[in-house]
Amino acid sequence: xxxxxxxxxxxxxxxxxxxxxxxxxxxxxxxxxxxxxxxxxxxxxxxxxxxxxxxxxxxxxxxxxxxxxxxxxxxxxxxxxxxxxxxxxxxxxxxxxxxxxxxxxxxxxxxxxxxxxxxxxxxxxxxxxxxxxxxxxxxxxxxxxxxxxxxxxxxxxxxxxxxxx
Amino acid sequence: xxxxxxxxxxxxxxxxxxxxxxxxxxxxxxxxxxxxxxxxxxxxxxxxxxxxxxxxxxxxxxxxxxxxxxxxxxxxxxxxxxxxxxxxxxxxxxxxxxxxxxxxxxxxxxxxxxxxxxxxxxxxxxxxxxxxxxxxxxxxxxxxxxxxxx
Numbered sequence: 001x002x003x004x005x006x007x008x009x010x011x012x013x014x015x016x017x018x019x020x021x022x023x024x025x026x027x028x029x030x031x032x033x034x035x036x037x038x039x040x041x042x043x044x045x046x047x048x049x050x051x052x053x054x055x056x057x058x059x060x061x062x063x064x065x066x067x068x069x070x071x072x073x074x075x076x077x078x079x080x081x082x083x084x085x086x087x088x089x090x091x092x093x094x095x096x097x098x099x100x101x102x103x104x105x106x107x108x109x110x111x112x113x114x115x116x117x118x119x120x121x122x123x124x125x126x127x128x129x130x131x132x133x134x135x136x137x138x139x140x141x142x143x144x145x146x147x148x149x150x151x152x153x154x155x156x157x158x159x160x161x162x163x164x165x
Numbered sequence: 166x167x168x169x170x171x172x173x174x175x176x177x178x179x180x181x182x183x184x185x186x187x188x189x190x191x192x193x194x195x196x197x198x199x200x201x202x203x204x205x206x207x208x209x210x211x212x213x214x215x216x217x218x219x220x221x222x223x224x225x226x227x228x229x230x231x232x233x234x235x236x237x238x239x240x241x242x243x244x245x246x247x248x249x250x251x252x253x254x255x256x257x258x259x260x261x262x263x264x265x266x267x268x269x270x271x272x273x274x275x276x277x278x279x280x281x282x283x284x285x286x287x288x289x290x291x292x293x294x295x296x297x298x299x300x301x302x303x304x305x306x307x308x309x310x311x312x313x314x315x
Contacts, residue, residue, distance in 0.1 A: 001171060005290060012298075038309050127175060131301050132186035138305030145210045154302070156295040160287045 003099045006126050010096055013130045014089055015162075016154035020137050021047070021082055023144060023152040031147050032078065040136075043143050045072045047081050050136040055088045057129040061095055061122060065111040096126075168275045172293055173267060179300050180263050190220070190304040191263075194256055197311060202252040206313035211244070213310050214255055216303050218245050221259040227296040228266040231273065235284035266296065 001009075024032065024043055035041040040049045052070035059066045075081045104123030111117055120128075134154075141151045166174070178184045181191035194217065202214040211219070222245060226236050247255070270293060278290040285292070 001168065001290075005294075008291070009294070038312065123171075128185040131175075131179065131184070131298070134298050134301045135186040135305040138302035139309055142207065142210065142306045142309045146207050148208075156291070156298045157287070160291060160295075164286055 001104065001123055001127065002101050003104060006099060006104065006123065007096055009127070009130050010092060012156055012159045013133055015159050016137055017050075017085065017089075017133060019152050019154050020140050021078060021085070023150065024078055024140070027078075027144075027147065027149060029077065031149070034147070036143050036146050038139060038143065040139075043140055043147075044075065044078075044081070046136055046140050046143065047078075048072050048075050050133050051081060051085050051088060053132050054085075054092065054129055057125060058088060058091050058095065060110040061108065061125060063108060063110070067111075067113055067115075069113060099126075168278055168290075169270060169273050172278075172290070172297075173270050175297055176263075176267060176270065176293070176300075179297055179304070184301075186301060187305065188308060190300050190307070191260075193304055193307050193311060194259075197252070197314075199252040201311065201314040202255070204310075204314045206310060210310075211306075212247075213307055213314070214247050214250060214252055215244060216307055216310070217255045217259055218247050218250060219243065220300060220303050221255065221262045223299055224259070224262040224266050224296055227292055228262060228269045230282050230285070230292055231266065231269040231289055233283055237284070266293075 024047070027043065031043075033042045033044045036043075038046070040046040048070050056066055056068075075084070099122070104121065104126070106122050107119050108122055108125065109117060109119040137154050141154075144151045179186075179189060181189050183189075184192075194213075197213055202217070203212050205212050222241060222243070226238070226241055229236050273289065278293075279288055281287065282289055282292045287295075
């Protein structure tokens with residue numbers, strides 16, 4: 001992938017995340033935090049996990065190896081998630097503004113939460129994070145249906161359609 | 166690694182390889198029984214079988230477009246009737262569609278990726294990335310349905 005491909009992918013990721021959080025806005029506090037028996041239990045926990053992953057990989061892109069796990073109770077409501085996510089998005093934008101086709105091939109090392117050392121190219125890491133968020137957006141949409149709430153489409157081709165209309 | 170090789174690597178990881186985001190799509194389907202596939206554990210939600218047929222439908226569309234065909238999205242059954250579809254048959258069709266897509270991508274040159282999809286404004290790269298994201302998105306949903314089906 002080229003630097004422009006990554007920039008497009010992250011504009012899409014931001015658009016899709018915003019559509020998902022907007023779809024969660026009508027939920028009351030009980031529905032938002034209700035354990036639905038999935039990997040991350042509630043919609044709140046799934047969103048926090050997704051946000052946390054975007055943050056920790058943003059740090060890893062920059063050579064850092066934070067060890068803080070996601071703390072779900074730090075986010076009592078959607079507004080708290082959106083506020084933190086906005087900061088992470090701004091950080092992503094700042095890094096992505098400076099990438100080049102060449103810098104995407106640069107290998108970056110980091111330690112995971114278990115202190116194991118890994119090393120991947122920046123481009124590979126960036127693609128991974130976007131895929132991870134997409135995977136969990138699919139789950140949030142299913143959880144919205146579990147709650148009887150209105151789901152929303154976040155398809156990449158819909159994003160392109162919106163850009164051209 | 167050439168751009169098409171990187172795309173193939175991403176497609177393969179998301180489909181049946183070593184995915185980073187969570188379980189790969191094909192790996193999630195392992196061990197799913199006919200009964201589980203046809204179950205509808207979430208009211209008004211799709212079954213795993215419906216999702217797999219839906220994924221296969223769009224992988225096939227992308228494979229044909231990448232191969233040079235014009236495919237009108239309005240002519241594609243987004244959510245096909247699966248009442249006569251067996252689970253084994255659906256998985257086999259999915260395997261074949263993924264294989265056709267991989268073959269079509271492997272035949273592309275780097276320059277081809279920037280060309281527009283036949284009959285569309287977006288690039289062939291974007292079309293393939295759309296298929297990748299679509300697979301990953303629905304894999305997340307299948308993981309939930311698989312757990313709910315027990």
